[in-house]
Amino acid sequence: MKKPELLVTPSSVEEIPWLIDAGADAFVVGEMEYGLRLAGEFTRDQVKESVRLAHDSGKKIYVAMNGIFHNEKVDNLLDYMQFLNEVNVDAALFGDPAVLITAREVAPNMKLHWNPETTATNWYTCNYWGRKGAKRAVLARELSMDEVIEIKEHAEVEIEVQIHGMTCMFQSKRRLIGNYFEFLGRKMEVREKQEGGSLYLFDPERNNRYPIFEDQNGTHIMSPKDICIIDELGDLIDAGIDSFKIDGIFKSVEYNVTVTELYRKAIDMYVNDPEQYEQNKEALLKEIENIQPKDRPLDTGFFFKETVY
Amino acid sequence: MPNHPQQMDYVENRKRVILKKPELLAPAGNLEKLKIAILYGADAVYLGGQEYGLRSNADNFSLEEMREGVQFAKKHGAKIYVTTNIYAHNENIPGLEEYLKGIEDAGVTGIIVADPLIIETCKRVAPSLEIHLSTQQSLSNWKAVQFWKEEGLDRVVLAREMSAKEIREIKEKVDIEIETFIHGAMCIAYSGRCVLSNHMTARDSNRGGCSQSCRWDYFLYRSENGRDLPLFVEQDAPFSMSPKDLNLVRSIPKMIDLGIDSLKIEGRMKSIHYIATVVSVYRKVIDAYCADPDHFKIQPEWIYELSKCANRDTAPAFFEGVPGYKEQMFGTHSHKPSHEFAGMVLDYDEERGIVTLQQRNYFRPGDKVEFFGPDIEQFSMEIGKIWDEEGNEIDAARHPLQIVQFKTKIPVKRFNLMRKEI
Incomplete structure (x- = not known):
């Protein structure tokens, strides 16, 4: 059984070693000049330092370039993409096709993750961006679990799904x-x-x-509730989803470290022994409920909700 | 690969001559509105079919109706585009090919589309259709426009967040048809990037289920050490994200000078009165500017005319700079228009000076009404005696779609509209 990557969002460089210890496999970092709704601001030097820390432990750094760009920023994309290429980040996230063209121009080997948030909603379009150069599609959070699994069945790119935290509305x-x-x-x-x-x-x-x-x-x-499906990971792992993301925006370091540890435990447990996961998943959920801020109720997002139109 | 910017005008006998007149593109919520939009001056109309469009509450066209619309449009030298601009989920994939083939077969000119699934499928199964990128893609820079040009698209509808300066840059750098919105309601979010409806009402905004949650009232608080502090006082209007409707009537000359290819009016859900009024005003503005750009002046009656069908305050939005609080509404989010649609002319008896009219809203003898339409000078008059179809005098036209007759002071024509001040 394939273990999905556990992807988290540090708010600073200092947080990265703690999250590595907690069991994270990969990190999204960046700055608001190019990325949207990041847990923290990372200068270029800090991106470089993050890469060093992560790579020393065999972990990955993805940098957000998923903004909606107006003309004034288009030229800067070249420089930033070149920088990311030089410091050897593991992937750049994009939603705007301007980033894709920029990568073709100055960093043709850069791995690209298509992440337009709300509009990644079907398998065909994930594969379309794959044919244009994306290695991964980050799915919209407004999809049901069945839809996510069906996308994975047809996908020619890696599929990333947010399993915990706040989302943008x-x-x-x-x-x-x-x-x-x-x-x-x-x-x-x-x-x-x-x-x-x-x-x-x-x-x-x-x-x-x-x-x-x-x-x-x-x-x-942002959403009024935090997604939490620590007790519903089985089907997604069985389906072979490539990456599970915890979005830690607006949460304390302690919270993010603990949640990362708990999901690490849950994933490892399911992969090693699904039976044991079944017996322990309620307890894992309980542990998150215990540290959950009062004004942030947990729910299962759109995974089990019907949406009409 | 810099492109040479297209030349938009030249000077002849010391008079500026506009080389390219933009297309005036209007919404058609149903067949009747389609006909009115075209008769009142639209060069093209866009409409939604039964599926894949973003207005699940609109009437929407069957393929049969589309075919009839195409025939009518062709007769009047107009084009038809079909909106297929949802972001599809897996379940929307089956049936898409057949649907696109049906649209192509109906003879429409092109589709307006956001999702690459639909773009690629259209290229494959309905290759004669033009493909226009929807504003749902929030296209906001020249390099992204370049991408879609290389993908073979015929036209792009830009994000509503674009300024005049940004549009000029795009025109200079990429040779592709550009369509922008000039009038009507719009999203306050980047289009395609709002899922408020999904969260608040379990309706998918990107598949036509938008419940306009942005126009609701909310209360802004700050939380501080576990305490909630209101950032408003009792008499303050609540927080809202409700934008005034777009109105770029004063910017049309600038847009024509920029070489924008298509000027688009929003409103597939809007009334026939709204469509007729807005289309005829913009028709006049475009024609007047193109006929004599040096002496063009916005006429106050055009502005007044637009206000007669408006149910919200209007503002120019991003074309003229980033909108501030004056371009938003707080407290109230709409109002009744000052005028309402009272009837449509079916026939006119020259000899007797009597109009046959289909009632669309209550009116009675003594009411002040206004007739307008593409082939008459607008005029006001007071309603005299009204007769029903059998020639009986009636005290009011009170039934929807009732056929009535009365005298008009000036001859009118079929498809002229009658409105009444409320």
Whole structure:
């Protein structure tokens, strides 16, 4: 049975060794100039240091270049892609085809992961981007488990699935928090608008809290609950999903390290002895529930939810 | 590979002459709206079929209706595009080939599409269809446009987040047809990147299920050491992400100068009155500018005319810079239009000066109404006596689609519309 990669999102270089110890196989890092909704900001030097740390332990570094780019950033993509190639990162994430063309131009051997978030929804299109040069497709979180498994059955590229954490529901280019304050005739510090996870929209009808923040890529609104399927990993592992991602945005280091440890345990247990996993999965879930922030209920995302249209 | 920017105009006898008139592209929610859009001046219309489009609540066309629409369009020198711009899930793959073949067979000019699944399938099974990239791809830089050109696409619809300057750069760098939105409702998120509906109502926004959760009210808080602090006070309007509708009527000359190939009006769900009003205003603006760019002036009556069918405030959005709070709505998210559609002219009896009209909203003797349409000068009048089909005088036209007759002060023509101030 193939063991899926366990992919996590450190918020700083310091966190990487702890997450390696906790059992992570790979890391997504980057900076908001090129990547979206990262757990932390990594300068070029820090990317380099991350690669060194990861490669010393046989782990991988993927760098986010999955922004929606306007003309002004197109030329910078070349330089950044060259840099990533020089420091030997293991892959670059993209959603915008401009990144794909940039890689062809300056780093034809760079591994590319297609990650447009909401729009990776069927196997044909995953394979399409594969034919264009992607090695992996990162699936939309709005898919059911059956859909994910069917995609994997038909996929000619690696398939990555988020199994834990917050997801993005909305990105606008407009500065919506700043606009609201201007409308009210008040000022708000830029620092405050960005403060990770501390601002939220309350939806009284659903009794939900949606984290909201602004950065240079616009305004982002996040899911009210954290996905957690530590007790439902069997079918995905059986299907041969290549990578399981834990998104640690807006969570403490302690939380992310513990959750990584627990998923490591769960994956290893299932691969070694599915019977033992069956007996222990409730306890694993319980351990996550114990450290889960009160304002972040857990659910199973769209894995078992029916969506109509 | 720099391209030479296309020349958009030249000077003759010290008069600027526009070389290329852009296409005016209008929505067609059903066959009747399709006909009105074309008669009122659209060069092309886009419509949705039974599947693969993004408006599952709209009427949507059967293949039979599409065929009829194509025949009507051809007769008037207009084109038809079909929206197939969902992001498909696996379950949408079966049936796609047959559907695209059906569209091709119906004689439409092209499809508007976001998902490479549909692009590739179309190339394979319906190769005579033009392929236009939907705004759902949020296409926002020239290099991505270059990518889609190399993929063989005929036209791209740009992200609604593009400024005039950015569009100019794209036009300079890539030789491909560009379509942009000029009027109507729009997403406040990057299109394709919003799944609020999926989370809040279990409806898939990228397959036509959008429940417009962005237009709801929310309450902004900060959480601090476990305490929740409201960032508003009681009398404040709640937080919302509701954009004003797009209105680029004043920017049309600039858009024509940029060489934008197709100017698109949003609104497959909009009323026939809305379509007729908006299309005829933009028709006038485009024609007036292209006829004499040096002396072109926006007429106040065009602006006023557009306001008659609007159910939201409007703003120019990104074409003229990043929109601020004035381009959003807080508290109220829509209002009733100032005018409503009252009837459509079926016939006119020259001798007696009597119109035969299909009622679309209540009216009665004494009401002030306005007639407008492509072949008449707009005029206002007061309704006199009204008769039903049998010639009986009635005190009001109260039944939807009721056929009534009354005198008009000026001759009118079939397909002219009558509106009434509310």
